[in-house]
Each structure stands twice: as structure tokens, then as C-alpha cells.
Amino acid sequence: MSENAQARITLHPDFRIGDVDRRVFGSFVEHLGRAVYTGIYEPGHPTADAEGFRGDVASLTRELGVSMVRYPGGNFVSNYVWEDGVGPARDRKPFIDLAWRTIEPNTVGTDEFLQWAEREGIEPMMAVNLGTRGVAAAAALVEYCNGEAGSRWADLRIANGRTEPYGVHLWCLGNEMDGPWQIGHKDAHEYGKLAAEAGKAMKLVDPSIALVACGSSSMQMDTFGEWERIVLSHTFDVVDHISMHAYYEELGGDRASFLGSGTAMDTFIRRVVASVDAVAAQRRSDKTVTISFDEWNVWYLETRFVGEQNLPLQRDAPRIIEDVYSGLDAVVVGDLLVTLLNHADRVPVACLAQLVNVIAPIMTEPGGPAWRQPTFYPFATTARLARGTALDVRVTSPTTTTARHGEVPLVTAAATWDTAEVDDGTPGGDAGALALFLVNRSAEPVDVEIDHPGVAVTLTGGVQVVADHEPAVEGPEHAAGVAASCVRELTAAQLIEGGAGRPEVAGRTVLTLAPESWTAIHGAATRA
Incomplete structure (x- = not known):
């Protein structure tokens, strides 16, 4: 009998949470630091395309599996005049971005971003300024992006060289309007009324769009819960989603x-869902407002960013908020992805913030290389494997007491089953591609018994990320070294080698999880 801690997971294709929406693997590009300039965009770079966008970053973005990108902010959007960012670039005027105290050159704007997204097969998620602007500017931007020829703003788009509408579907009604740091900060009633009117006007321009109301900027906000209730009391009929940031x-x-x-994220989601559903119940409505978790990540906000605040006015895409990640950070990112999958029924949209350089899985050097941070690997693997339906896995695990979150389980798990395709590429039916995502939060190995009664499971391989204790050091060589030490490709034999000393039996698979690790397993499941 193994002396390791023991956990048990039960899964079956009949126990389902909901379909995995590909938009849950979204990301975020804000005009902040080097996210845009020397991030996705750098004319003159050896890999730059004809429009000035870096090809090496685009290649890594495809490898990352990003399905959707939110733009242009973020805090940046609350002082942004979108009309100043369209038309010939030579005629655009720089302006002071009040959010990050940077001179914005206005070289990249709506058309440049949307055409980049289109070339890369990425769905755009646009935000409108409800901080310093309002209803008319928001409706005009929808018309510019989605309108047919024959109206003022659509004709301006055509004059700027884009004949066909962009067809942007998903729109954010401002950003973090509950935050005192936000330019144009409003209380819940002020914001709710403005968002309702802006959303109404935007949908009159294009009834097919979907809208995201601003939810709380974090669970720690003094207004959390009450903010959601009040905002939705005004916007319930016009919005489709409410945002979460953490x-x-x-x-x-x-x-x-x-x-x-991941336990804190799970609690946050459950509380927002409760707030949303309470509004629906009070209105006796069958409508389900879902969650756009459109900012999430590991961010050393208090320990690293604090020294970068209140900087003098900056130019030329300053290097700010460029966190350098470790294997430990990657394990936590993997666990947060597990949490999102386990709420597939209520979280169809999510954005890892951000894509490049700013707390990002991809880093670049101006004129030089682009490289993967350790957090790249769990995101890319989950985006590749998590398809079809999220299964309602039941986890029985020992717990540990934490200072910030109370009791948390040592083992967490999520699973997906995709009957559209099995390993040989043929349609499934009673068989499907299986992906299982496991996290061991313990500093010791844990044996996991996976019960799958009535289902034959064949494991074909996996990827494991283990935490490291190395202090973060900037640079591609460091990132490559961390990846080499903490990211492992696993064969089926390695996954079940020894089975923690127990033989395999029908309907049961036994694995041993490495200490402080995130593991993704792929294979197939067939009803017996």
C-alpha cells in the first residue's frame, strides 16, 4: 500500500456540465506597455508582415490556441477616442493615455487590430468607452465596424479602405467602472443606466451583437455583489454577459x-452566478446571463507592480508589468483553467490577460526573438485538448488549510469528452476523445484513483508541468531553462507506470501525481 496521500475521481460521459465554448481560450491586447508596440506590432522586425505585425508573435499566438482577443482595453479604453485611431496613420495625432500615463502614438487602431485578428483567424472582442464618452460614440463604433454602405460611419470605414463589415459580435460596455482608478468611474446606478442606454443604441445599430456589462473588478471590492445586483437591475434586458476580473x-x-x-476563483464564480440568478428570479425571468471572465491571470500586483505606479509620463512603449513567470506560476495557471472548465455552463468567455509582454505567456525583444513563458504550456495544452463537453467529475481529496482561502482540496480535476472525433479521426458516437486535467497542490506525491464505471478508458499520453523554486530571471534563455526543467511530455506507460503499486482493473485507472504539478492527459473513452 502506497504511503502517498490518496484521492479519488469519478467520471462518466453521462455526467455533464456543458459544452466547452472555444471563446473560453481568449486573451487580451491592451494599449499598455509593450503589448501592442514591439508586442504584436513592430514594423521593421525581421518577421514583420506587410502591415507591420510580427510573424513570430502570430505563430506563437496560433500555437497558444487563442480563439479570441479583447481590445483595446482595459483601463486604456476609458479615455480612448476611437475616431482618432482610424484613417491614414500619418494624419493621426498622439495623445496622453491617462490610464497608464503614456504617450499613445495612435499608429495601431480599430482597423489595424481587426484586420490582424481576421488574418490570424481570431475572433475580436471590442470594448467601448463609457468612462469619458457615452451612447453616441459607442453606437458609432458599432456602425463603423459592422454597418453596411450608405450610413455615415460605415462609409467612413469604406473610405478608409475596408469595404466589407467586420462583423464584430462581442462588445464590452466599458471596463472596470466600479474601480476608483478608472477614468470616468461611476457608481452602480450611474453605470447601469449608461450601459443600458449604450447597449440599447448599439443593438439598434446591429441587433446581432452580444453585450458584456461590467461586473466587479474583484471579489475584494467593497461593492461586490451589490454592484452586480444594481447594474443588472438596469441592464438585464439588454446584456448577454457580465464580466469578472481576478x-x-x-x-x-x-x-x-x-x-x-483555483478555489478562490471557484468561490468568486459561484457568488457572481448567485447574484445574477437572484436578479433573474426577482424579475421572474428565464433568461440566463452568463459570465465573461475577461481578465484573469497570475499577476504580481502587490509585490512587483507597486514600484511601477505613479511613474512620470512615458513614451515609446515602456517596459511595465512584464512579470517573469516560474513553473509554480504555470501550475497555478493550469489550476485556474481547471476551474474555468468546471464552470463551462456559466463561463463561455474568458480572456487570459494579456497576450504579449504584459503579464503574458509570450515575451518579445524589440528587433529580436519572441519566446514562451512557462505559463504558455498549460494554456496551449488545455486549448488543444479541452473539446466537446465538460464532464461533471467528482473529486474526493484530502484538504489543507490555507491562510487566505481556508480549507482547499489537495487535488482538483476537470475532464472533457469529444464525440466528434476519436483518436483515429473518425466520428465517435459511443466513443470520444477524452482529456483529463489534474492538479496536485501538495508538496508531496498524491495517488489518484480514477473510477470510470461502464466506460473503457485508453490513455495515450499527456503533458505535465511541475513547480520549480527558481527565482524569476528575465530572458529567453531563462524561460527555455525553466521549461526544460518543469515541462514534461508523458507517454501512456509513464502515466500509469506502477499504478502506485496497484494493478489496473476494469473501470479504474490509478495515477501518481508529482508534487505541486498540473497534468493534462489525453486518450479515448468508450462506453463498455
Whole structure:
């Protein structure tokens, strides 16, 4: 009998949460630091295309599996005049971005971003300025992007060289309007009324669009819960989603709490769902407002970013918020992805913030290379494997007490089953591609018994990321070294080698999870 801690997972294709929406693997490009300039866009770079966008970044973005990108902010959008960012670039005037105190050159704007997204096969998610602007500007931007010829703003788009509408479907009604840091910050009633009117006008321009109301910027906001109730009391009939934002970091060496961040995210989602459904119940409505978790990541906000605030006015895409990630950070990102999959029924949209350079899985050097951070690997693997239906897996696990989140399970798990295709590429039916995502938050190995009664499971391989204890050091060589030490490709034999000392039996598979690890397993499941 193994001396390792024991956990048990039960899965069956009949126990389902909901379909995995590909938009849950979204990301975010804000005019912040080097996310745009020397990030996705750098004319003169050896890999740049004819429009000035970096080909090496585009290639890594495709490898990452990003399905959707939110733009142009973020805090940036609350002072943005979109009309100044269209038309010939030579005629555009720089302006002071009040959010990040940077001179914005206005070289990249709506058309440049949307055409980049279109070339890369990425769905755009646009945000409108409800901080310093309002209803008319928001409706005009929808008309510019989606309108047919014969109206003012659509004709301006055509004059700027784009004949066909972009067909942008998903729109954010401002950004973090509950936050005192936001330019144009409003209370819940002020914002709710403005968002309702802007959303009404936007849908009159294009009834096919979907709208995201601003939810709380974090669960720690004093207005959390009440903000959602009041905002939805005004916007319920016009919006489709409400946003959530959350960032996680290791504080004061509290590794256990950091590894338990997925539990905090789970609690946040459940509380927002409860708030949303309470509004629906009060209105006696069958409408389901879902969640756009359009900012999430590991961000060392208190321990690293604090020194970058209140900087003098900056130019030339300053290097700010460029967190360098470790294997530990990658394990936590993998656990947060597990949490999102386990809420597939209510979280169809999510954005890892951000895509390049700014707290990002991809880093670049101006004129030089682009490289993967350790957090790249769990995201890319999950985006590749998590398809079809999210299964309602039941996890029985030992727990540990954390300072910030109370009791958290040592093992978390999510699973997906895709009957559209089995391993040989043929349609499934009673068979399907299986993906299982497992996290061991413990500093010791854990044996996991996976019960799958009535289902034959064949494991074909996987990817594992284990935490490292190396302090973060910037640079592609460091990132490659961390990846080599903490990212492992696993064969089926390695996954079940020894089975924790127990033989395999029908309907049961036994694995041993490495300490502080995230593991993705792929294979097939067939009803027996």
C-alpha cells in the first residue's frame, strides 16, 4: 500500500456540465506597455508582415490556441477616442493615455487590430468607452465596424479602405467602472443606466451583437455583489454577459494559498452566478446571463507592480508589468483553467490577460526573438485538448488549510469528452476523445484513483508541468531553462507506470501525481 496521500475521481460521459465554448481560450491586447508596440506590432522586425505585425508573435499566438482577443482595453479604453485611431496613420495625432500615463502614438487602431485578428483567424472582442464618452460614440463604433454602405460611419470605414463589415459580435460596455482608478468611474446606478442606454443604441445599430456589462473588478471590492445586483437591475434586458476580473499572486511566501487560487476563483464564480440568478428570479425571468471572465491571470500586483505606479509620463512603449513567470506560476495557471472548465455552463468567455509582454505567456525583444513563458504550456495544452463537453467529475481529496482561502482540496480535476472525433479521426458516437486535467497542490506525491464505471478508458499520453523554486530571471534563455526543467511530455506507460503499486482493473485507472504539478492527459473513452 502506497504511503502517498490518496484521492479519488469519478467520471462518466453521462455526467455533464456543458459544452466547452472555444471563446473560453481568449486573451487580451491592451494599449499598455509593450503589448501592442514591439508586442504584436513592430514594423521593421525581421518577421514583420506587410502591415507591420510580427510573424513570430502570430505563430506563437496560433500555437497558444487563442480563439479570441479583447481590445483595446482595459483601463486604456476609458479615455480612448476611437475616431482618432482610424484613417491614414500619418494624419493621426498622439495623445496622453491617462490610464497608464503614456504617450499613445495612435499608429495601431480599430482597423489595424481587426484586420490582424481576421488574418490570424481570431475572433475580436471590442470594448467601448463609457468612462469619458457615452451612447453616441459607442453606437458609432458599432456602425463603423459592422454597418453596411450608405450610413455615415460605415462609409467612413469604406473610405478608409475596408469595404466589407467586420462583423464584430462581442462588445464590452466599458471596463472596470466600479474601480476608483478608472477614468470616468461611476457608481452602480450611474453605470447601469449608461450601459443600458449604450447597449440599447448599439443593438439598434446591429441587433446581432452580444453585450458584456461590467461586473466587479474583484471579489475584494467593497461593492461586490451589490454592484452586480444594481447594474443588472438596469441592464438585464439588454446584456448577454457580465464580466469578472481576478488576478492571483504568491504573497509573503505563502505558497499554499497561492496554489489554492483555483478555489478562490471557484468561490468568486459561484457568488457572481448567485447574484445574477437572484436578479433573474426577482424579475421572474428565464433568461440566463452568463459570465465573461475577461481578465484573469497570475499577476504580481502587490509585490512587483507597486514600484511601477505613479511613474512620470512615458513614451515609446515602456517596459511595465512584464512579470517573469516560474513553473509554480504555470501550475497555478493550469489550476485556474481547471476551474474555468468546471464552470463551462456559466463561463463561455474568458480572456487570459494579456497576450504579449504584459503579464503574458509570450515575451518579445524589440528587433529580436519572441519566446514562451512557462505559463504558455498549460494554456496551449488545455486549448488543444479541452473539446466537446465538460464532464461533471467528482473529486474526493484530502484538504489543507490555507491562510487566505481556508480549507482547499489537495487535488482538483476537470475532464472533457469529444464525440466528434476519436483518436483515429473518425466520428465517435459511443466513443470520444477524452482529456483529463489534474492538479496536485501538495508538496508531496498524491495517488489518484480514477473510477470510470461502464466506460473503457485508453490513455495515450499527456503533458505535465511541475513547480520549480527558481527565482524569476528575465530572458529567453531563462524561460527555455525553466521549461526544460518543469515541462514534461508523458507517454501512456509513464502515466500509469506502477499504478502506485496497484494493478489496473476494469473501470479504474490509478495515477501518481508529482508534487505541486498540473497534468493534462489525453486518450479515448468508450462506453463498455
